[in-house]
Amino acid sequence: MAIVLEARGLNKRFGAVAAASNINVAVEQDAIVGLIGSNGAGKTTFINMVTGYLKPSSGTITFGGRDITALSPREITRLGICRSFQIPQLFNTLSVYDNLLVGVGIVVSGARGWAQVTERAGTPADTVNSMLERFKLTDYRDKLAGVLPEGIRKLLDIAMAMVVKPKVLLLDEPTSGVSAEEKYSLMDMVMEAVRAQKVTVLFVEHDMEIVTRYTQRVLAFYEGRIIADGLPAVVLSGSEVRKYVTGETLHATAGANHVAH
């Protein structure tokens, strides 16, 4: 498979804090990659650098062979890298339908040409309606985004990233704030959509069951470094990951100490 996204020697410092240290990653086309790590490990910093929100202190990021390190979020989005947010970023005074229509309108109005919108659906309204159906948002079509329940806000946030036809999609904690019953159906919907559009996905996740079920590859972050990279089963069973990410060793040690005392 061709490499679609690559980071080389990526570093980011905030004063004395190293949020990213020598990150080297190559992501293949159509891959589903999970980013795991405790809070402050550097996962979101990595996403923010790839999408142009943060500029790395050093290192390069390439997308389809093109250096995108210095590009703005808008320019990166236009190239085909889109993202969702940990806290959904919606247009709260617009309806769910209009939230998606804004995205279709941006594509139609010349960001990446009319053809890419029309090739599958026909008109902007059709594109929005098919997205509403795909994400099961049709019942909320005319509701204002500002009054939606959290799970639906998450779905809409992801749908807004998908509606601008990404080639690479970065999801920042897609199931956070979503109930345990809803998170699998949410992820099923997202995965069905990304498979249909042949989108490469990187997603930050704290729920290891979700990571195991939906990813083909896992990157484990700790203190700004990638400490493990590989198949989910292999990465999650690694000693460093168990110690610093999933906390299993720590819990076991703490339990042993408690018994000893």
Next chain:
Amino acid sequence: MKKDPTLAILTAASLILLAIGPVLPRWAMFLINVSLCYGIVVLGMMLLMRTGVVSFGHGLYYCLGAYASGTIDQVYKISDMSVMLLAAVLVTALASAALGLLLRKYRDIFFAMLSLAFSMILYGLLVKTSALGSSDGFNITASKIAGITVAGTAGDRYVRYALTVVCAFLAGLFMHKYVNSHMGRLALAIRDNELRVEYMGASVSNVIHVNYVISAVLAGIGGALVAIAVGHIDPEMAYWTTSGEFVFVGILSGTGSILAPFLGAFIFETIRSFAYEYSPNTWQLALGITMLMVIMFLPGGLWSLFMRKRKAA
């Protein structure tokens, strides 16, 4: 889904105003004329408000439009109202395109105060420019329209009034189409969440710049029409209190419909005229109390009254 009656109301109101014009008393014709001119300016302000920015300096373009048309009339001796309006459009479009390059980088109070600063610079320049009448300004004849002389004829006032009505209709029509287009939705999206708009691939600065130019051109048209209606212009048109009046009418009207600025401007002019007539020393008090009432009871502006009724229906 309910059909939007805005265009039907706009068309009907314009036709009614054109029809009743000849029988209106002079004071009423003048009041409606000036209200519509203000309404056109506030229509542009409404577009900026929908984009999430407020200009405290739209007197700049109001004055610039008036002076562009006045200069064509008095300095270049071209007294055709259509050419005067065209001059106002061109000058305000060019000026706002240039100033917009700086203003598009700012938001909130910085955008408001910077726009105010530009208008006060123009005010200062005009006050010191004796060739343009300094603080006294100068008179305008605007004697023709489309090559036909109207000055001194029986229909002179009506022609100026009808010109304003037609311009207000066209401005309203344009704005209705615009706010219901992709660009109109994008403006609301920017007001809600600039970050997300950028992450969907659109340039927030470009949209703000385009909307700023549109609003400036509308202010220029309003200024030129007032100059044609009143027959006199002076630097007060660029003074900060004039810009403040536009913001006042914008808040009074609300941003819910393109009809709101015209309604708000008419109510504003009516209150001002009658308050000034009956209480010349305290007329500002009446305006202040009106604003207080609107902010307390109708924070969405006067138009929110109609929205409530529509929702209830």
